[in-house]
Amino acid sequence: MPSALINVPAKARRGDIVEIKTLMSHIMETGYRHLASGEAVPRDIITSFSCRYNDTEIFRADLYPAIAANPFITFFTTATESGTFEFEWIGDNGFSETASASITVE
Amino acid sequence: MHHQDSTRRQFLGLAGGAAVLGAVPIVTLRPAEATPAMLATAIRNVVGEAEVRTGKVKLDVPPLVENGNTVPLTVSVASPMTSRDYVKSIHIFNEKNPQPNIGNFHLGPHAGRAQVSTRIRLADSQKVVAIARLSDDSFWSASVDVVVTLAACTEEVI
Numbered sequence: 624m625p626s627a628l629i630n631v632p633a634k635a636r637r638g639d640i641v642e643i644k645t646l647m648s649h650i651m652e653t654g655y656r657h658l659a660s661g662e663a664v665p666r667d668i669i670t671s672f673s674c675r676y677n678d679t680e681i682f683r684a685d686l687y688p689a690i691a692a693n694p695f696i697t698f699f700t701t702a703t704e705s706g707t708f709e710f711e712w713i714g715d716n717g718f719s720e721t722a723s724a725s726i727t728v729e
Numbered sequence: 730m731h732h733q734d735s736t737r738r739q740f741l742g743l744a745g746g747a748a749v750l751g752a753v754p755i756v757t758l759r760p761a762e763a764t765p766a767m768l769a770t771a772i773r774n775v776v777g778e779a780e781v782r783t784g785k786v787k788l789d790v791p792p793l794v795e796n797g798n799t800v801p802l803t804v805s806v807a808s809p810m811t812s813r814d815y816v817k818s819i820h821i822f823n824e825k826n827p828q829p830n831i832g833n834f835h836l837g838p839h840a841g842r843a844q845v846s847t848r849i850r851l852a853d854s855q856k857v858v859a860i861a862r863l864s865d866d867s868f869w870s871a872s873v874d875v876v877v878t879l880a881a882c883t884e885e886v887i
Contacts, residue, residue, distance in 0.1 A: 681839055682836055683834075683835040684834045688826075689850050690847060690850070691798060691800070691847075691848040692799070697845065698834070698845045698846075699840050699841050
């Protein structure tokens with residue numbers, strides 16, 4: 624059961640630089656591990672993460688197997704107007720999850 | 730008394746031998762790891778022919794890591810982050826994981842602060858490299874040598 628944790632300040636003053644913290648639960652199977660039988664465990668990772676702020680993309684990441692399980696990514700943005708952050712994670716085997724958070728800018 | 734003692738020793742010896750034998754198949758399975766040449770190629774794929782200078786980038790990663798499965802990492806770049814002078818992207822590489830890439834992070838002037846954090850896997854003690862691309866298409870880098878005591882389970886048998 625995939626689930627996201629998002630941390631965005633609920634309120635900010637216009638022009639403030641705010642930190643956005645995100646965590647998506649995911650195994651991030653590297654594809655480099657083997658079963659005792661010698662069979663490789665197929666790769667299953669999140670390959671792409673993006674964040675849109677009022678429909679404008681403000682951050683995007685390409686992820687590789689070297690990103691730890693349950694990818695945790697934090698970054699910054701300038702609070703310009705009240706609205707919504709939309710987050711999207713895309714990965715192997717059709718993995719696709721979204722989450723959103725709102726901010727009030729005064 | 731002497732006889733009893735020696736059987737006990739024999740038993741312990743046998744038990745120890747069995748444990749060692751049981752461990753052998755795990756040790757023999759080791760897929761190829763990335764080489765410094767692969768690291769150089771991965772960096773070339775991002776920067777092209779451009780010169781990569783040292784500086785401006787600060788790579789924060791613990792020099793001694795107990796668990797390679799989850800290593801906190803923060804990259805920050807000294808930049809005013811204005812519409813004319815900002816960081817376009819940050820790229821993180823490693824030397825000895827099976828794959829040289831760790832992550833690419835694309836930002837822009839609206840970020841306000843050129844800083845990203847994540848958690849990574851390190852399969853061995855090795856060098857981690859961060860490269861930033863600025864708005865004038867210059868590249869700046871920083872690298873840190875990390876010692877890992879328990880490697881990430883990128884190659885273990887499960």
